[in-house]
Amino acid sequence: MRIEQASRAQLETWRDELRAQYSAYQQRKLALDLTRGKPSAEQLALSDALDGILQGNYALDNTDLRNYGGLEGLNPARKLGAEILGLDPAEVIAGGNSSLTMMYQAMQYAWMLGPDGKNAWRHESGVKFLCPSPGYDRHFAICEQLGIEMITVRLTDNGPDMDQVESLVRADQGIKGMWCVPKYGNPTGCVYSTETVDRIAALGKIAAPNFRVFWDNAYVVHDLVDNAPALANIMERCRAHGTENSVLQFTSTSKITHAGAGVAFMGASKENLAVFCKQLGIATIGPDKVNQARHLKMLPDVAAVKAHMQKHAAVLKPRFDCVLQHLREAFADSDLGEWTEPAGGYFVSFNTRPGLAATVVKLAADAGVKLTPAGATFPYGKDPENRNIRLAPSFPKLEEVDLCMAIFTTCVKLASVEQALAS
Ligand SMILES: Cc1ncc(COP(=O)(O)O)c(C=O)c1O
Structure with missing residues (x-):
């Protein structure tokens, strides 16, 4: 027709x-x-083995899993998150069930106190975020709630239109970040090209010092085909450009195990993680380590995840x-x-x-x-x-x-x- x-x-x-x-x-x-x-x-039933999998053994990583503490998550859980995100375990923390919550917290802390703990977004006028679209409505809802002005950026088959992104960032230091779903984005399913990843990693050289890319890698292991497209490692590109502090990464097991009872991960430079954890330590004494251990028992490494x-x-x-x-x-x-x-x-x-x-x-x-x-x-x-x-x-x-x-x-x-x- x-x-x-x-x-x-x-x-x-x-x-x-x-x-x-x-x-x-x-x-x-x-x-x-x-x-x-x-x-x-x-x-969901694929992960029902999680129930009872610890069989009463609550010791792992020299820790009594049942007790308070361990703000950054169990070390083997951080290692698993690091394998999934392609980072060093020291660059990853393992948390509760929702990466969206971690993103929300990171946005709130950046707004209130600054992503570097010094330069709070709220003290500046005209704070804006780049939103490659179509995109994920819950990302946009966070900006809207914080009163951050959203600028729609074209999403191509290779990721955000980087000519547009670079010219916007160059022209306006009020732009404090960009939402990215780099692999199988919600909703287009596009995978960012290697060139796009490299150009995003380089944004830290032209953006304001308190600019952060929110790299939401929610679908990092969610391939439907055998020869799945590869996503370049953004932290490696950041290291090459000297911009390690400009990107915060997130993922979770929500769509790997039980969506409402998974483990979320945040990946970032050690400097950024230290700032985040300082604030996080005010909000919580530590994550659900029992659930992290249950996950490690069922999915000990990235090969098991795949x-x-x-x-x-x-x-x-x-x-x-x-x-x-x-x-x-x-x-x-x-x-x-x-x-x-x-x-x-x-x-x-x-x-x-x-x-x-x-x-x-x-x-x-x-x-x-x-x-x-x-x-x-x-x-x-x-x-x-x-x-x-x-x-x-x-x-x-x-x-x-x-x-x-x-x-x-x-x-x-x-x-x-x-x-x-x-x-
Ligand atoms: C792009 C994206 N990020 C994050 C989430 C939610 O992740 P979590 O369950 O870890 O909070 C979703 C869920 O649909 C999503 O599509």
């Missing part, structure tokens, strides 16, 4: 066919949900294949939309014709399929072109994904044809 070349009569025929299909779906009174970027019960992730891929891949199959069948050689075909992560990103994302989301909702709200993938919830829709196929059952996608593609077609007829 090509809208641009269709006659009015052709468009009217399509519209009538699509309306009939759409109302047939409506009559089924479905209640489906394609919004939730969380693991399915089948994936083997475990293959089991996740076996569950996830058919769902992604289903989404992509529907999109290809409905829209290949059409002018109705574009989408990403990620090699990992949790999402597929779809762009409608300009101005249609909100209409498609509403049509889908009225036919019983909940989609992520239009605009959610942009700062302030405002997609300038009203095009982007995040598809999250991990949680529903495969047959539900199949039905959701049949309805979704019908909604996209119907919205596109009606828009063309109205114009």
